[in-house]
Amino acid sequence: MTGWRRWVAAVAGLALAGTVAGAAPAWAQQSSTEVQVQAQAQAPALPPAPEQAPAQQTDVQTQGPAATPAVEEKGPGRVALLLGADWASAYYFRGIVNEQNGGNNVQPYAEIGFKLLDNVGPLSSLVIAPGIWNNWHYGGGTVVPPSDPKFWYEADLYIKLTATWWEIFSTGVTYTYYTSPNNSFTSYADVGLSFSLSDSKWLGAFALNPSILFAFETKGEALAADGKKGIYMGIGLAPGYTFFENSSFPVNISVPLTFGFSLKDYYTVNGQNQTFGYFSGGPLITMPLKFIPSTFGSWALKAGVQFLVLNSNLSTVNGNNNFVPIGSVGLSLTY
Numbered sequence: 001m002t003g004w005r006r007w008v009a010a011v012a013g014l015a016l017a018g019t020v021a022g023a024a025p026a027w028a029q030q031s032s033t034e035v036q037v038q039a040q041a042q043a044p045a046l047p048p049a050p051e052q053a054p055a056q057q058t059d060v061q062t063q064g065p066a067a068t069p070a071v072e073e074k075g076p077g078r079v080a081l082l083l084g085a086d087w088a089s090a091y092y093f094r095g096i097v098n099e100q101n102g103g104n105n106v107q108p109y110a111e112i113g114f115k116l117l118d119n120v121g122p123l124s125s126l127v128i129a130p131g132i133w134n135n136w137h138y139g140g141g142t143v144v145p146p147s148d149p150k151f152w153y154e155a156d157l158y159i160k161l162t163a164t165w166w167e168i169f170s171t172g173v174t175y176t177y178y179t180s181p182n183n184s185f186t187s188y189a190d191v192g193l194s195f196s197l198s199d200s201k202w203l204g205a206f207a208l209n210p211s212i213l214f215a216f217e218t219k220g221e222a223l224a225a226d227g228k229k230g231i232y233m234g235i236g237l238a239p240g241y242t243f244f245e246n247s248s249f250p251v252n253i254s255v256p257l258t259f260g261f262s263l264k265d266y267y268t269v270n271g272q273n274q275t276f277g278y279f280s281g282g283p284l285i286t287m288p289l290k291f292i293p294s295t296f297g298s299w300a301l302k303a304g305v306q307f308l309v310l311n312s313n314l315s316t317v318n319g320n321n322n323f324v325p326i327g328s329v330g331l332s333l334t335y
Contacts, residue, residue: 095277235259
């Protein structure tokens with residue numbers, strides 16, 4: 001067994017042991033917990049509504065399949081449906097450019113969650129959720145000339161298993177298969193291990209909601225230029241505050257911060273790997289539409305701007321541009 005495969009097996013074993021025994025992995029018990037970020041060809045994200053437990057916010061990134069919010073686990077039902085769509089002025093995944101500024105990216109997604117277990121000892125819930133995320137692109141900004149259907153840049157299939165412990169700590173395992181219907185990139189896949197903590201119990205309005213993601217490439221590569229299967233780590237924080245919480249128009253303002261790193265060959269260009277990949281941060285405004293009757297599901301609007309700072313390898317891939325502002329708006333429904 002190669003070195004990286006042993007690494008994957010060891011980390012997966014720890015995560016699964018925590019899921020079965022109710023014990024968090026050793027590194028998750030330390031005081032510094034962390035988050036997730038971006039790479040090439042993946043999906044979008046809306047943060048959970050303020051009434052949703054921050055522990056479910058396992059992804060701070062705002063684009064890519066991993067960025068979709070978890071289906072809401074509250075309520076007596078054991079099946080939940082998440083639908084949504086975002087518009088973005090550019091599409092970067094884990095800092096890797098997919099569609100540049102100058103075009104339009106519409107990113108619809110759907111996910112269905114099945115609650116397998118509920119309130120079993122320290123285990124608050126265990127949810128399995130298959131889903132799909134897409135990027136439809138039109139206008140300028142195309143990196144690679146597409147074939148028919150030209151608008152359909154990306155379609156990703158994923159399935160994730162998420163366990164929430166003591167209602168504040170979440171662990172997750174996600175398999176994602178990235179495809180391009182218009183042949184802009186070669187299909188690839190990865191396995192992600194995510195951990196997140198809701199620290200509002202201790203910090204209140206100053207909660208940071210830390211999270212961390214490890215992604216192990218299992219087929220192909222996100223950054224096709226490197227030709228090597230890599231290991232990615234994303235660390236993030238999501239401080240925020242909800243205004244008018246008890247009104248029909250509550251507003252949550254957060255500042256998601258994400259740091260992307262290569263643990264092994266993830267950001268390799270011209271034979272050189274760089275450990276630091278990118279930083280992403282910026283304001284994000286989310287407004288749950290509480291005036292819509294609950295019988296029609298939980299609706300939410302979001303709008304934000306993120307600013308990417310890229311390392312020199314990613315700057316080279318991006319036409320020697322290492323600073324990228326990206327605007328986005330979106331709508332989601334959980335039912």
